[in-house]
Amino acid sequence: MAETFDDAWAPDFAMQDVRGQTVRLSDYRGIKHVVLVFNRGMTCPFCRRHMVQLHREYPKFIQRDAEIVVVAPDSRAALESYWEREQIPFVGLPDPDHIVADRYGQEVNLLKLGRMPALFVLDKKGRLRYQHYGNSMTDIPRNSEILGLLDELQRE
Numbered sequence: 001m002a003e004t005f006d007d008a009w010a011p012d013f014a015m016q017d018v019r020g021q022t023v024r025l026s027d028y029r030g031i032k033h034v035v036l037v038f039n040r041g042m043t044c045p046f047c048r049r050h051m052v053q054l055h056r057e058y059p060k061f062i063q064r065d066a067e068i069v070v071v072a073p074d075s076r077a078a079l080e081s082y083w084e085r086e087q088i089p090f091v092g093l094p095d096p097d098h099i100v101a102d103r104y105g106q107e108v109n110l111l112k113l114g115r116m117p118a119l120f121v122l123d124k125k126g127r128l129r130y131q132h133y134g135n136s137m138t139d140i141p142r143n144s145e146i147l148g149l150l151d152e153l154q155r156e
Contacts (some may be wrong), residue, residue, distance in 0.1 A: 008128045010036070010120065013100045015071075018080040018092040023069070029126045033066040033153055035146055038106045038118040040137060041073045042082040047117065050140050051088060057143050058089055064150035065124070071095045071104075073115060105133065121146060123153050 014024045028034050037054070039047035054061075054068055061068055068090035072079050076094040083092045095101050098115075106118045117140050121130035130149055132141050 010034075010122045010126055010128045011103055012126075013103065015093045015095065015100060016076065018076065018083045018094065023091055023093060025069070025122075026126065028067055028122075028124075030124055033064065033124055033150055034120075034122040035061060035066055035068045035150075036104075036120040036122060037068065037070045038101050038104060038115070039070060039072050040115045040117060042078060044137060046137050046140065047072075050117070051082075051086065053143055054090065055086065055088055057147070060143075060147055061090075061150070064147065064154055066121075066150050067091065069093065071100050073098060073101065119146070121149055121153075123156075129153065 010025065012024060012026045014022055017023045025034065037050070039050065042048060051070070058068065070091065071093045073096055074082070074094050075096050079092050079094040082088070093100070098106070101115065104118065104120065106115055117134035117137065119132045119141055120128060123129050134140060
């Protein structure tokens with residue numbers, strides 16, 4: 001069951017990333033906005049395409065004081081292999097037991113072949129400013145939409 005987002009604060013977590021470093025969501029508080037991406041795993045062609053799009057425009061996210069953090073259901077070895085092969089510059093967090101994915105309410109729909117994509121934007125204070133739960137494996141927000149939201153946060 002998903003955690004309730006009281007007062008729109010995003011739940012904190014600590015996980016090992018693909019490089020073996022502990023990443024806490026709260027580490028970004030006061031420093032960067034966070035684009036928190038939950039995907040279906042690196043066997044999903046739509047998720048791989050999304051990673052390519054995020055990678056290609058990563059400098060635009062950095063310019064807006066944002067970090068991309070991807071949570072995937074893959075094992076650490078599988079996610080690390082993909083991150084190294086594709087030279088992904090942002091944070092990759094393996095969540096094979098779906099602990100964080102379930103906490104954030106990533107939907108599992110067996111009729112649609114598994115987990116649906118989800119994406120959240122947190123401001124520098126750690127407040128949840130945007131949430132998108134995909135209705136299908138292809139329902140992933142475009143970078144331009146997220147970058148526009150980050151522009152709005154920068155003006156606040």
